[in-house]
Amino acid sequence: MENYPKIYLYRRIVQAKLFIDKNFADPIDLNNISEEAYFSKFHFIRQFRKIYGKTPHQYLKVVRIEKAMELLRTDLPISDTCYAVGFESLSSFSGLFKRIVGLSPSEFQQQQLQIKAEILKSPLKFIPGCFAEKKGWTKKEQF
Amino acid sequence: MNHVSIYVLNQDSAYDFYVNKLGFKVHTDASMGPGMRWLTVCPPEQPDLEIALMAITAGMMFTKETAEQMRNLVTKGTFGFGVFECNDIYATYEELKSKGVEFTKAPKEEFYGIEALLKDDSGNWFSLGQKK
Numbered sequence: 523m524e525n526y527p528k529i530y531l532y533r534r535i536v537q538a539k540l541f542i543d544k545n546f547a548d549p550i551d552l553n554n555i556s557e558e559a560y561f562s563k564f565h566f567i568r569q570f571r572k573i574y575g576k577t578p579h580q581y582l583k584v585v586r587i588e589k590a591m592e593l594l595r596t597d598l599p600i601s602d603t604c605y606a607v608g609f610e611s612l613s614s615f616s617g618l619f620k621r622i623v624g625l626s627p628s629e630f631q632q633q634q635l636q637i638k639a640e641i642l643k644s645p646l647k648f649i650p651g652c653f654a655e656k657k658g659w660t661k662k663e664q665f
Numbered sequence: 666m667n668h669v670s671i672y673v674l675n676q677d678s679a680y681d682f683y684v685n686k687l688g689f690k691v692h693t694d695a696s697m698g699p700g701m702r703w704l705t706v707c708p709p710e711q712p713d714l715e716i717a718l719m720a721i722t723a724g725m726m727f728t729k730e731t732a733e734q735m736r737n738l739v740t741k742g743t744f745g746f747g748v749f750e751c752n753d754i755y756a757t758y759e760e761l762k763s764k765g766v767e768f769t770k771a772p773k774e775e776f777y778g779i780e781a782l783l784k785d786d787s788g789n790w791f792s793l794g795q796k797k
Contacts (some may be wrong), residue, residue: 526755526772536759573756645695649703650668653717658725659697 534559535569542578546585547608552578587622590615594631595638603627668705670717671746672739674787676704679718682786686764689716708749742788754779754795 538559542550555578556566570578586607593603601612604627609615619627640647646654654660673679683689689706692715697703700722705715721736723729738744751757754772758781762768769790770782781793 528755532755532759536756536763539756540760540763573753575752641693641695645697645703648693648695653668653703656726657697657701659701662698 531569532573534561535566535573538566538570538578539574539581542582542585546582546589547606549608550582552582583618584622587619590619590627591623591630594627595634597631597635600627600631667713668715668717669747670719671785671789672721672735672744672787673718673785673789674721674736674739676702676718676720678786680704680706682766683716683718686761686766740788742784742790745790745792748792748794750794750796752795754781754793757793 538555541555553563556563559566561569567577570576570581574581576584586609590603590607593606594600598606600616604612604615607615609618616627619625619630623630625633646659649659651660671679680691680694683706684691689708690712692705692707692712693703694705695703702720704718706718707714707716721727721732721739723732727735758768758772761783767784768781769784770780772779772781772793772795778794778796782790783793784790
């Protein structure tokens with residue numbers, strides 16, 4: 523049976539983190555999560571921050587923005603992305619996105635779709651020449 | 666260094682392991698023709714380090730015989746392709762275990778830090794460490 527210091531504490535905090543990862547799009551009540559983990563809210567926030575470097579609320583925001591980045595890469599409209607990841611206000615979403623990513627959602631989406639199109643059109647630009655040559659891709663006419 | 670290679674038995678399965686389980690980000694995923702794919706992923710905090718998940722197929726890099734030899738070696742867990750570092754090894758260990766990652770060594774304090782050993786879906790092994 524495994525044993526290491528604070529094994530049960532770790533398991534509870536990790537489960538809470540995984541809960542946020544899975545349910546980020548829903549209106550999560552962090553009070554409920556701390557109760558489910560058998561912690562007081564204060565203790566839960568402190569332990570979570572010690573392990574993950576962020577409070578649960580900060581972590582939830584980052585997860586939502588990262589998921590939004592994935593969706594924007596698929597050409598999903600920005601408003602749909604905003605609501606799909608759990609935001610209720612387009613302006614809050616856009617403001618937070620820009621603060622974290624450094625680009626507005628539309629700028630980011632444009633950039634990513636351009637990269638995607640470039641990979642499709644000229645994939646060899648993204649592959650080190652030595653690998654492309656070893657794999658025989660430089661000889662193919664379509665590239 | 667900006668590119669490293671890990672030889673994998675199946676790129677779809679490797680994608681699931683490195684992206685969905687380990688949490689790496691996809692850098693480039695380019696189809697290069699039927700059965701050929703250039704797939705690179707990055708550790709979340711190292712967006713400039715591309716890890717190429719390389720298929721082992723007969724062609725210009727491998728003959729049919731050497732591809733089979735390489736696949737056997739990978740399956741047997743011959744290769745340790747690197748060392749991952751994390752902020753909190755116990756949290757990382759619990760999370761990866763819950764996602765089905767196989768560990769051959771649970772976190773253990775060594776003189777250089779705390780170390781665990783894990784395997785990817787192909788059989789390659791890695792050290793996972795947290796500095797003291």
